[in-house]
Amino acid sequence: MTDVEKAVPVAAPAEGAGGGRAGVVGAVLRQWRTQDLLDRSGSALRAGAWALSLLAFLVMACNEHGDWKQFDRYEEYRYIVAIGLLAFVYTTLQLLRQGVRLSGGQDLQPKTGLLVDFAGDQVTAYLMMSALSAAIPITNRMREGTDNVFTDSSAASISMAFLAFVCLAFSALISGFKLAKQTYI
Template sequence: MAAISDSSNPYPEELPEPTAPPDLEKASPAAGSGATAGDGGSAVVTSVVRRWRREDLLVKSALLLHGVACLFSLVSFTLMASNKHGDWKNFDHYEEYRYIVAISVLGFLYSLGQVARQVHLLNGGTDPVPGTASRFVDFVGDQVIAYLLISALSAAIPRTNQMREGADNIFTDASAASISMAFFAFLAFAFSALISGFKLSKQTYV
C-alpha cells in the first residue's frame, strides 16, 4: 500500500509562537514613571522661581514709586507752606491751598512709612502687617491718598488760574509749582495702586 503523503495530513504540527525583536520590547513602567515625576518636579520648581522673581520685582517697583511720591509730596508742601509774601499773597488765606498742604503732608508721611517698611522687607525683615492683610492695606492706602491728592488739585487749580489772570507773580508761580509737584505725586500713587491691585488679585489663601 502506498504511503500517505504528509501534505494530506489535516492537522499539521503547530508552529512556534513568534518572539518580538529585542529592540521592540516595551520600556519598563518604572522608567516611564520616573521621567514623568522628574518633569513634574522641574515644572514646580520653575513656577516657584518665577513667582519669587515676580514678587521681588513688584516689591522693588512699589518701593521706587513710593520713594518718588514721598519726594514730590515733600517738595509740594514745602513750596506751598513757604509761599508767604505779605498781604493777600499768603497761602494760608486760601482754603484750597491749606487743603493741598494738608494732603501733601499726609501723602509724604504715608509714602515715607511705606518706603521704610519695604526697605525692611527687602533686607529680610518681617512685615509688621500680617501677610493676608498687607496687600489689602497697600491697595486701600494708595487709592485713598491718590483720591485725596486729585481732590486737592481739583480745588487748587481753578483758584490759581483765576489769580494768574489778574496778576502773575512769585506767589502764583510758587502755587503753580506746588500744584505740579502734587500732581506728580498723584501719578506715583496711582501707579502704585495698580501694582497693589495686581498683588491683591494674585493673593492666595491656601
C-alpha cells in the first residue's frame, strides 16, 4: 500500500509533464502549420496576381482596331496599361525573390522584407483599384452607344484587373498580418 501510495504521486507529475510537453509540441506544430498556410496562400495569391495583371495589361495593350477604337487615345486605358504593367513587374520581382529565398540565396533582413512585402502589396492594390475604377465609366458610356470588339476587350481587361486587385488585397492582408506579428513577438 505504501509503495502504491509512493508511486502515485511520482507517476502523476510525470504524466502531467508528458502531457505538458505534448501540449507545447502541439502548439508549436500548430503555429508552424499556420505559418506554412500563410506562406503558401501568400505565394498562391501573388502568382494569381502575376497572371491576372499580365492578362489585364496584354489584353488592353493589344486593343487597337483603328480609328477611335485605339486604347491609346483614352487616358483611362493608358492608365490601366501602366498600372497593369507595374503590378506585373512588382509581382514578377516578388516571385523571383521568393525563388532566390527558396534556393538558399541571400534575402533582405526579415523585418525589411516583411515591410517591403506589405507596403508593395497594399500600394499596388490601391493603384489597381484606382486604375480599374477610372476605366469603368468610359467603357460603360461607349457600350451604351455600340458594342464591338474594342469595348469587349476593354471590359475583359477591366475584369482581369479587378481579379488581380482581389488577389493583391488578400496578399496585403496576409503580409500585413505577418508584419504585425513579427513586430510584436
